[in-house]
Amino acid sequence: MTIATQPLTLEQFLKLPETKPASEFIKTKIVQKPMPQGKHSRLQFKFCAVVNEVAEPQKIAMAFPELRCSFGGDSVIPDISVFRWERIPVSPSGIIANRFEIHPDWSIEILSPDQSQTKVLERLLHCSEHGTELGWLIEPKDESILVVFPEQRVKLLRGTAQLPILSGIALELTVEQVFSWLKL
Amino acid sequence: MTIATQPLTLEQFLKLPETKPASEFIKTKIVQKPMPQGKHSRLQFKFCAVVNEVAEPQKIAMAFPELRCSFGGDSVIPDISVFRWERIPVSPSGIIANRFEIHPDWSIEILSPDQSQTKVLERLLHCSEHGTELGWLIEPKDESILVVFPEQRVKLLRGTAQLPILSGIALELTVEQVFSWLKL
Numbered sequence: 573m574t575i576a577t578q579p580l581t582l583e584q585f586l587k588l589p590e591t592k593p594a595s596e597f598i599k600t601k602i603v604q605k606p607m608p609q610g611k612h613s614r615l616q617f618k619f620c621a622v623v624n625e626v627a628e629p630q631k632i633a634m635a636f637p638e639l640r641c642s643f644g645g646d647s648v649i650p651d652i653s654v655f656r657w658e659r660i661p662v663s664p665s666g667i668i669a670n671r672f673e674i675h676p677d678w679s680i681e682i683l684s685p686d687q688s689q690t691k692v693l694e695r696l697l698h699c700s701e702h703g704t705e706l707g708w709l710i711e712p713k714d715e716s717i718l719v720v721f722p723e724q725r726v727k728l729l730r731g732t733a734q735l736p737i738l739s740g741i742a743l744e745l746t747v748e749q750v751f752s753w754l755k756l
Numbered sequence: 757m758t759i760a761t762q763p764l765t766l767e768q769f770l771k772l773p774e775t776k777p778a779s780e781f782i783k784t785k786i787v788q789k790p791m792p793q794g795k796h797s798r799l800q801f802k803f804c805a806v807v808n809e810v811a812e813p814q815k816i817a818m819a820f821p822e823l824r825c826s827f828g829g830d831s832v833i834p835d836i837s838v839f840r841w842e843r844i845p846v847s848p849s850g851i852i853a854n855r856f857e858i859h860p861d862w863s864i865e866i867l868s869p870d871q872s873q874t875k876v877l878e879r880l881l882h883c884s885e886h887g888t889e890l891g892w893l894i895e896p897k898d899e900s901i902l903v904v905f906p907e908q909r910v911k912l913l914r915g916t917a918q919l920p921i922l923s924g925i926a927l928e929l930t931v932e933q934v935f936s937w938l939k940l
């Protein structure tokens with residue numbers, strides 16, 4: 573949903589109060605995210621849990637759900653943002669910062685019903701153009717995952733296809749395995 | 757809509773009677789195209805007219821609406837297929853063939869309401885992987901065009917952005933101009 577169309581700067585946008593669901597700032601427009609539903613919630617949590625289980629103990633990377641990342645003039649909130657350990661912004665005492673003004677290393681979006689795939693892909697391409705190494709667009713309805721590689725190369729994967737993982741994270745996943753997280 | 761799921765070969769599929777709307781054969785599955793509506797019909801015709809106006813007199817290329825192209829184990833029917841002149845299959849007497857068993861040089865899909873963008877993008881990626889130089893995914897609802905470049909690189913264009921055209925065709929088009937074809 574587009575809330576406002578009048579030009580605003582990123583700095584002005586970031587001073588506005590947060591909304592629920594959160595709003596993103598894309599090409600000078602404020603767009604509110606859809607209200608997350610069951611499949612979205614489950615995939616989002618489980619993905620973070622699976623990544624953090626292998627990446628956190630060894631201080632390789634950390635996955636964050638619903639984290640605002642402001643860079644390249646836009647402020648996006650990927651459903652999941654994964655940052656390599658050394659890129660996580662911290663205070664001098666080692667506390668995780670509140671404001672992330674850098675691109676994620678791996679960004680993951682989960683398509684909600686009725687959400688425009690174009691607009692979601694646009695966020696992943698924005699990340700890719702600004703240095704994000706890997707993007708996933710998870711489409712539950714189609715049981716497919718569109719992968720965004722460097723230079724905005726894309727590949728659609730289904731079924732038993734092995735998914736590309738951010739390098740350094742010791743994880744092996746097929747598309748089927750990701751969607752099996754939805755089964756009780 | 758998926759009509760049948762039992763494995764079939766491309767040759768077996770091509771022997772089946774044509775349906776209306778036409779059916780495509782993708783990864784051993786038969787999928788019927790959506791019934792074209794107003795915007796789709798207009799963009800499809802106008803695109804062919806604009807390309808053929810500049811490309812046909814000089815024998816550079818020809819645009820075909822709803823042409824079945826069978827290659828790489830699939831049989832797809834892009835909304836528009838553009839072939840360079842020398843690649844158009846013809847009989848010894850110079851008559852255009854009925855069966856096109858080659859990839860188009862430029863394939864264009866127009867998203868219909870409720871059509872899965874993933875599935876449409878999958879057809880364009882199939883073309884790209886088999887040698888199609890350029891793909892366009894026109895999304896009327898969003899007034900955007902997702903361009904597929906060689907090696908499956910993608911870029912989303914809107915507004916006054918200049919669109920990439922198949923090399924050799926003397927045409928300049930912005931995204932806005934394409935959608936202006938819908939205005940009476």
